[in-house]
Amino acid sequence: MSSALILGAYIFILAILLGFEVISRVPSMLHTPLMSGTNAIHGVVLVGAILVALQADNVVTDILAFFAVFLGSLNVFGGFVVTDRMLQMFRSRSGRKE
Amino acid sequence: MTTAIGLTYLVAAVFFIFGLRQLSSPVTARVGNRVAALGMTLALIATLLMPTTGYAYHARNYIIIAVGIVLGASAGALSALKVKMTAMPQMVAIFNGMGGGAAALVSTLELVHVTGGTILPPGGQGATIMLGSAIGSISFAGSIVAFAKLQELVPGNAIRVPGQQVIVGLILAALVAVGVMCVVVTPSYLLFGVLIVLALAVGLALVVPIGGADMPVVISLMNSLTGLAAALTGFVLSNELLIVSGALVGASGTLLTQLMAKAMNRPLTNVLFGAFGAAPAGEAAGPTAAGGTVRQISVDDAAVLMSYANQVIVVPGYGLAVAQAQHTVREMADLLEQKGVSVKYAIHPVAGRMPGHMNVLLAEADVPYSQLFDMDQINGEFAHSDVALVVGANDVTNPAARNDPSSPIYGMPILNVDHAKQIIVLKRSMRPGFAGIDNPLYLDPKTAMLFGDAKDSLTRLVSALKTA
Numbered sequence: 001m002s003s004a005l006i007l008g009a010y011i012f013i014l015a016i017l018l019g020f021e022v023i024s025r026v027p028s029m030l031h032t033p034l035m036s037g038t039n040a041i042h043g044v045v046l047v048g049a050i051l052v053a054l055q056a057d058n059v060v061t062d063i064l065a066f067f068a069v070f071l072g073s074l075n076v077f078g079g080f081v082v083t084d085r086m087l088q089m090f091r092s093r094s095g096r097k098e
Numbered sequence: 099m100t101t102a103i104g105l106t107y108l109v110a111a112v113f114f115i116f117g118l119r120q121l122s123s124p125v126t127a128r129v130g131n132r133v134a135a136l137g138m139t140l141a142l143i144a145t146l147l148m149p150t151t152g153y154a155y156h157a158r159n160y161i162i163i164a165v166g167i168v169l170g171a172s173a174g175a176l177s178a179l180k181v182k183m184t185a186m187p188q189m190v191a192i193f194n195g196m197g198g199g200a201a202a203l204v205s206t207l208e209l210v211h212v213t214g215g216t217i218l219p220p221g222g223q224g225a226t227i228m229l230g231s232a233i234g235s236i237s238f239a240g241s242i243v244a245f246a247k248l249q250e251l252v253p254g255n256a257i258r259v260p261g262q263q264v265i266v267g268l269i270l271a272a273l274v275a276v277g278v279m280c281v282v283v284t285p286s287y288l289l290f291g292v293l294i295v296l297a298l299a300v301g302l303a304l305v306v307p308i309g310g311a312d313m314p315v316v317i318s319l320m321n322s323l324t325g326l327a328a329a330l331t332g333f334v335l336s337n338e339l340l341i342v343s344g345a346l347v348g349a350s351g352t353l354l355t356q357l358m359a360k361a362m363n364r365p366l367t368n369v370l371f372g373a374f375g376a377a378p379a380g381e382a383a384g385p386t387a388a389g390g391t392v393r394q395i396s397v398d399d400a401a402v403l404m405s406y407a408n409q410v411i412v413v414p415g416y417g418l419a420v421a422q423a424q425h426t427v428r429e430m431a432d433l434l435e436q437k438g439v440s441v442k443y444a445i446h447p448v449a450g451r452m453p454g455h456m457n458v459l460l461a462e463a464d465v466p467y468s469q470l471f472d473m474d475q476i477n478g479e480f481a482h483s484d485v486a487l488v489v490g491a492n493d494v495t496n497p498a499a500r501n502d503p504s505s506p507i508y509g510m511p512i513l514n515v516d517h518a519k520q521i522i523v524l525k526r527s528m529r530p531g532f533a534g535i536d537n538p539l540y541l542d543p544k545t546a547m548l549f550g551d552a553k554d555s556l557t558r559l560v561s562a563l564k565t566a
């Protein structure tokens with residue numbers, strides 16, 4: 001196992017523990033927005049899509065790379081916008097009603 | 099990777115973590131989402147500034163990337179802006195599927211080496227690639243099915259095939275076998291193609307049999323799978339930001355999945371393989387055969403009953419959401435309050451189609467926080483409430499979950515609607531809910547049914563209340 005892989009494994013495990021810790025105290029009414037928010041965050045795979053797209057050097061990889069970037073962008077932009085819309089409603093309620 | 103880009107990734111990861119933390123509290127949730135979005139923006143800008151001098155066609159590749167981002171971003175943002183609040187769950191499902199697909203494609207592209215198009219030799223790198231593409235593909239197929247079911251493009255109910263576990267198990271075993279082959283020998287494109295097809299088949303076979311009521315749990319599970327697939331692409335690309343963010347989502351998604359399954363009082367394996375809604379006809383017919391008749395009530399009688407009540411507890415369910423009746427129900431509640439009736443909303447943890455979904459819908463209609471009560475807070479209050487008004491909720495009010503050990507939903511925590519002095523149920527027809535089982539509540543002598551579309555019935559109730 002290369003040291004890069006071991007370092008990666010460390011980061012992976014620590015992030016998993018952190019993931020459990022960070023969201024373990026969420027009220028149930030925030031479960032849907034939270035799912036939607038985490039959904040947007042894994043859209044970070046778009047970063048990976050861009051990195052592989054930069055290396056594409058033939059028609060097949062071009063097409064695959066295009067779809068990777070396209071799908072990743074859908075995930076990121078759609079995900080954050082839809083989460084914001086959900087949360088906007090939580091705010092407006094306390095704002096407009098006493 | 100230059101130092102500046104590496105540090106920007108670190109900042110982005112910190113933003114994701116803080117964003118997630120803020121998303122866990124109602125006051126800071128919206129800020130949290132924006133903090134995460136800001137982190138994402140930083141990460142994307144840094145990635146686009148990555149030095150590309152070693153790559154053969156970088157000018158052309160930037161065009162591909164730009165077109166992909168512009169099309170994906172506009173399609174994603176527009177559909178997210180246009181989607182109705184009731185269609186939120188399937189929107190999350192489809193975005194999640196897209197992420198899974200992207201992760202699978204990234205892994206696939208890494209399989210083909212940058213130079214010469216030779217396929218990667220086996221080993222640790224190969225294993226991560228196989229896992230990443232397989233998990234991404236499972237999530238892609240599973241999320242698309244979840245979307246299609248919730249959008250009612252395909253029948254949403256549970257589809258039971260005899261030996262479903264065996265079928266899923268066999269496909270999964272084949273998937274693992276092909277995956278191992280891809281890792282121990284240098285894979286061919288054909289073998290890799292078989293791997294992807296099998297992974298898609300696992301996604302399909304896993305989700306197709308599951309009914310609409312369980313879909314939130316499935317979407318949450320697929321969400322964590324996509325997170326895992328994203329983390330695996332991070333290993334492949336030696337990109338720490340992908341590892342951290344993917345693992346964060348994988349962990350939080352798993353936790354959320356467990357919380358949802360727990361709210362339904364069913365272990366996750368039972369959700370995945372014990373599809374209810376497919377109970378044999380003989381069992382389902384039980385309560386009806388046991389006797390009892392359905393009593394109907396007129397709109398005017400229902401209005402009078404409620405206006406002279408001390409307290410009315412509204413139990414909103416999915417039927418309210420599909421009928422877009424959240425504004426009408428608030429109008430009705432306002433009228434009742436003007437008449438001095440106390441109005442409370444009882445929110446079951448899985449009301450609507452996702453935990454918290456009903457809160458979002460009622461918030462949209464400006465229902466004040468102070469009137470919303472969780473199951474545990476409100477269950478004791480039904481006994482001293484004159485009227486429980488059930489609007490399009492079904493399974494979460496089914497007393498069989500409490501007192502009929504033979505019922506498939508026995509043990510699921512429910513709202514004790516049947517403890518109220520009178521129960522009015524707004525419902526389209528006597529058709530069973532998502533779980534596909536009969537509800538003895540409707541045969542209770544205290545229960546009166548008001549058939550029709552939830553919004554239509556509520557509108558008529560509102561006008562009846564105005565004249566009453």
